[in-house]
Amino acid sequence: MSAATEEKHDTHEHGLSDAGYIKIALILAAITALEVSTYYVDFGPLFMPSLMIMMVVKFVMVVSYFMHLKFDNRLFSFLFYTGLGLALFCYIVALATFKFFIA
Amino acid sequence: MADVAVHADHGSGHGHHSSTGLSNNKLAMWLFLGSECLLFGGLISTYMLYRGRVSDGPHPSAIYDIPFTSVSSFVLLMSSLTMVLAVSSAQRNDDSKTNLWLTVTALLGSTFIGGQVYEFTAFYREGLGFSTSLFGSSFYTLTGFHGVHVSVGVILLLSTMGIIRKNRITGNKAEVVEMVGLYWHFVDIVWIVIFTLVYLIPA
Numbered sequence: 001m002s003a004a005t006e007e008k009h010d011t012h013e014h015g016l017s018d019a020g021y022i023k024i025a026l027i028l029a030a031i032t033a034l035e036v037s038t039y040y041v042d043f044g045p046l047f048m049p050s051l052m053i054m055m056v057v058k059f060v061m062v063v064s065y066f067m068h069l070k071f072d073n074r075l076f077s078f079l080f081y082t083g084l085g086l087a088l089f090c091y092i093v094a095l096a097t098f099k100f101f102i103a
Numbered sequence: 104m105a106d107v108a109v110h111a112d113h114g115s116g117h118g119h120h121s122s123t124g125l126s127n128n129k130l131a132m133w134l135f136l137g138s139e140c141l142l143f144g145g146l147i148s149t150y151m152l153y154r155g156r157v158s159d160g161p162h163p164s165a166i167y168d169i170p171f172t173s174v175s176s177f178v179l180l181m182s183s184l185t186m187v188l189a190v191s192s193a194q195r196n197d198d199s200k201t202n203l204w205l206t207v208t209a210l211l212g213s214t215f216i217g218g219q220v221y222e223f224t225a226f227y228r229e230g231l232g233f234s235t236s237l238f239g240s241s242f243y244t245l246t247g248f249h250g251v252h253v254s255v256g257v258i259l260l261l262s263t264m265g266i267i268r269k270n271r272i273t274g275n276k277a278e279v280v281e282m283v284g285l286y287w288h289f290v291d292i293v294w295i296v297i298f299t300l301v302y303l304i305p306a
Contacts, residue, residue, distance in 0.1 A: 018191055025184035032180060036173045039303055048304070055299040059292050066187045067288045068281075073125055076133045083137020087144030095148055 015068045024065045031058050132282050136289045143293050146245040147300060153237035154306040160235035163242075163306045166226050175218040176298045179253075182211035183291040186284045193280035201280060202264050208287065209260040212253055219250045242301070249297060252290045259283045 016024070035054050043050055064070035069077050095101065123130075154163060189204035223243070231239045263283050266272055272279055 015187075015191070018188060021184060021187045021191065025181065028180055028183075029177065032173070032177060035299065035303060036169065039169050051299055051303055055295060058295045062183060062288055062292050062295065066183050066291075067285055072129075073123075075123060075125060076129065079130070079133040080137045080140075083134075083140040086137075087140040090141070091144045091148040095151060098152055100152060 015071050016065060021065070024061060028058055028061060126278060128278060128282055129285075132285050136285065139289060139293075143245075143248070143296075146241075146248055147296065150241040150245045150301060153241040154301075156237035158236050160230045160232070160239060161226075163238060166229050166231060167302055168222070168225070169302060171218070171222065172298065172302050175215055175222075176294060178211050178218070179215045179291055179294050182208050182215070183288050185211060186287045190277070190281050190284045193277040196276070198267055198276075202267060205260050205264045205267075205280070209257050209264075212257040212260065212287075216250060216253055216257070219246065219253075223247075238306070245297065245301065249290070249293055252293070256283075256287050256290050259286060 015021075031054050035051060038047055038051055063080070069080065157163075185204045185208040189201050189208060192200035192204055223246075231242075233240055233243050260283060263280060266279075267276065
């Protein structure tokens with residue numbers, strides 16, 4: 001096995017290389033800067049959707065790359081996302097009961 | 104069949120294995136983190152319900168210091184990077200770099216906690232006590248619980264550094280660091296949600 005192939009295999013098995021993690025962190029920092037900019041710049045009707053999308057993208061990136069869910073066994077993803085899905089369902093229903101989503 | 108065996112080993116590490124071939128420690132940690140979603144979901148929902156209920160004391164928009172909280176968020180985000188670099192070093196059996204990155208992560212976590220203590224003190228001085236309003240109660244409960252989680256994370260980081268230095272880890276060292284890392288990243292993703300829903304979206 002060549003060194004390059006071995007390195008590629010190693011990267012795939014344990015996650016990204018250190019440089020890869022730094023790239024992910026830089027992307028996360030850039031998204032955070034964009035999020036903060038929504039506080040100062042008027043995004044109009046795009047304000048709420050853009051913030052929610054950026055939050056979800058950051059969340060998924062940390063879970064997938066830093067927590068290695070993208071590279072790990074799918075059972076771990078199932079356990080985590082089941083808890084998350086249950087929490088979302090449960091509390092969206094609870095908030096709806098209190099008419100939170102009605103302006 | 105061989106593919107299944109490889110796949111099972113892929114997520115296992117070298118700890119005690121369950122019948123699935125996966126590490127028991129890792130399974131338990133992911134199950135714990137899944138249940139933590141329910142805890143923080145409840146706290147965040149409660150805050151969302153009560154954030155506009157300000158009968159007395161300052162309104163959220165009057166006290167939030169977005170530039171300060173943005174810096175705190177950035178610090179916690181970067182601590183996730185240093186944590187993953189610690190895990191990466193542990194997987195390469197590089198103890199000195201593992202300890203270095205764990206130290207940096209603990210320092211960044213402590214900085215975040217220091218920032219939160221400063222923020223709470225500033226809010227209190229501006230008239231927002233725990234029982235001033237429903238907004239105050241739900242805000243302090245949510246961010247306080249998160250702060251306690253970060254503090255526990257810092258203690259875990261320092262303990263891990265200690266047992267690595269004294270060479271007291273009997274099992275897979277990389278897996279121990281990875282478990283602490285999973286907890287730390289979870290604390291980070293909770294803050295990602297809190298930063299957007301609590302601080303950036305006005306009540």
